[in-house]
Amino acid sequence: MSDTATSSTEAAATTGAPASSATDAPKPRATQNRSTTPASSAFAEYIGSGWADRDETVPEPRDAVASAAAHRQAISDRHPGQRLIVPAGRLKQRSNDTDYPFRAHSAFTQLTGWGSDAEPGSVLVLEPTGNGHEATLFFRERAGRDSDEFYANPEIGEFWIGPRPSLTQVAGDLALPTRHISELRQVLDTLDESTLVVREADPELTAEIDSLRLVQLDDHDADASAEDADAELARDLSELRLTKNDWEVAELRAAVAATASGFDDIVRELPRVAEHDRGERIIEGVFNARARLDGNAVGYDTIAASGPHACILHWTRNNGPVRPGDLVLIDAGVEVDSLFTADITRTLPVSGTFTPTQRLVYEAVREAADAAYAIVRPGIRFREVHATAMEVIARRVAEWGMLPVSAEEALQADQQQHRRYMVHGTSHHLGLDVHDCAQARRDFYIDGEVRAGMTFTIEPGLYFQPDDLTVPEEFRGIGVRIEDDILVTETGAENLSIAIPRTADDVEAWIARLR
Template sequence: MFAQTTYRQRRQQLCQRLGHGLIVLLGNDESGMNFRDNWYHFRQDSSFSYYFGLNLPSLVAVLDADSGEEILFAPEQSLDDIIWTGPLPSMEEQAEQVGVRTVRPLEQAGAYLASKSTVHYLPPYRPEHVLKLAAWTEKAPAQVAAGASVALIEAVVAQRAVKSAEEVQELHAAATGSARMQLAALHQARAGMREFEVAAEALRSAQSQGLQLSYPLILTTQGQVLHNHYLGNTLQAGDLLLFDGGVETARYYAGDLTRTFPVSATFSARQRELYQVVLDAQLAAIAALRPGVRFLDVHLLACQKLVEGLIQVGLMRGNAEEAVRAGAHTMFFQCGLGHMLGLDVHDMESLGETYVGYTRELRKSTAFGLKSLRLGRELQAGFAVTIEPGIYIIPELIDQKRGDATFQRFINFERLDTYRDFGGIRIEDDFIITEHGSQLLGEPLAKTVAEIEAIRGQALS
């Protein structure tokens, strides 16, 4: 955890932003895989961790924005707990580490909250949280989400979105750990291996660094499937392998990197030219990052650069700007350029993209492609973001759009049909927005054609 003063200041700022009422933050409970005591790896709720820093299950914290009172409700340690997990410092001692001086038994939380007239809570994403809040607020479970406090959501987003210097160091560590995991896959992948065997090497790298995954690995020769967790394909010479994987630190700050590389020692000519198109789009987007720039506009710039490259290789035609305005680029790039990064790999996604990635003035588009852009708002110094353009050739999309007049105008379908089995390419890095631009998070990871081929050539020699 961070220093006690960090958590105290965060809580004080939250109360000042909100101004009044009682704030309740729910820590996560243990969650059984297939029966109650066979637990998944415990992961604390990110907002609870941000304000209270304690990595223990079944905690409930309340802040009184009017009086400044802070209470931690916690289960009492039993003899059974000591037998199974060993002795721990008292809850009072652990609470003191984060500056909380009042600890009460967990079973008193419901009565305490029920006695208050104004209770602010964040949108619950776990069913057990829904049931607790339903009981405490006397709402039906179906009504709990609608009762989440917009004022609290906006206050939390305003704080968590801007990363402090110590948070930036955590993000550097997460990105570095992620880069080292990526390198393990780059070095170990071979024709004849199954995807899960390469994933095992990546996991070994993460765990040898004492780190957990920040999200389930995407490692696939079928990169046109954006969230492909299958891991069952066999690598073959001539394939591209897309690896989207990141780790999180002990304080839960996430890394999120993607590299696409040849299973063979070198890219084929087609792979090389499309890889360079994606890399050029990423570099253009990175150069545009600075405070005051809308991420939506950075996304559209990357889309235009993709189209310019695709025109050069003969897969698109016409004017690049017009093609992007018409949405024709979505034949190849169906998702968003990136997202916020922090304690969650899609930072604060449980609080709602409306509040995290957009504003009351800038609403999210419903158009194909743009509806998948998680972040559109103006960037600020201290924001952490990913930049991850890609090209994804999806045969079903080709067939669906073949008769569309807009796509016929900009897409060379005859040539595109010869790429139906191409797959996908994504290149992703993490950045912190600075006062005058941006800074790469973590150790630089090979991504030029020459760098990738040098690693693959050495690995296979």
């Protein structure tokens, strides 16, 4: 990686904004003692001249525009007369002057349609008008070649990160009015009790808004009340995502299709995987390559858990071997450029065939998944999906002699012994976040009514820890999870990931075919 060739002092000189403002240009984390950027006027004059005209083509509006506009209208209807501030967030430091890849906050993408190409530090403002809200997108457009930003600022300069779009181009692309981020100051300077912000998206901007509230409202109680109102905004945005429109469902289908290709890639590589001391890493790398080829990235850290690691629910170290005779549990999802993600789990026999005990456990988990899927339709309660899967899990582990009570007793609310072998829930909503709609109220989520257009996972499992003395020895160290992505239809449900083999027989045939 090239050395960062500018100092904080030099970069600050390019912005001209007050140092205390959260809308300021980012300050590069380089240090003056290693800056080698030429400072002569001759260099500045030479590097600022002799460039071809930039491409100023304004794109046609992207496909996400109608979906984003519908979400803006819905949140406007819920918050009449209130100014709504929805930041994209900003770069997060990984180490010294390097950052994690930027990913906009889901609420920002929901309301703008700006996905993997969103600019860090952008802010959407919905300003109340007489009959709703007027949306404006604030972001830092590209610097002119007459500024030293484009060559001397490694965080936002064109020489360092590539060209950034103009205000006009983004306005056409997203069908939104745009303004330079520096003009956000005018919005903040007129902050009043009607202003709400998505707090978690940009903590620095949120802190500035909180400070302005204290000064401008001069009332600590009012400030606390404003934070409660902020939470309501986040809640409402989550609840609006509980059902998906046709465009959003199409994006989820694309994410599932890319994920299916990633699983095929893994199966093809199983012989190589089994030869390496860190075979789990090979699985992770193979899937991540597919995610980058067919999408933006992985939607979450891939779980590649072989042998007893499969009993660790969120095993993401992925540093162990993948041995023939073991099972490998792979929980992975591709996030496409719109930022919608799949979330799918398959458990594979590394050698290509299940042992009798592995098959017994695997088919019990599939039975639970199929039972849960069979009841999905509009009108049921979301919690019924989990309860149905648990009836199968309890019955099977009782049959295998693992419970101190009967299955019927274990299923009582004050018992639940079967949950020792599956402590997680069976389903969660899915969309822009892998665990989407997390700020929705309980009455709308776990206790809510299932509606057409909802998308969620069904993912029962059984996990017999290698040191669990309550299970027969032949079961110990076996972990199985089967996870599919489900769309609720007007009359029932569709398994979006059904094309990825699920039955034990189909999994064995899949491995044999691709090897």
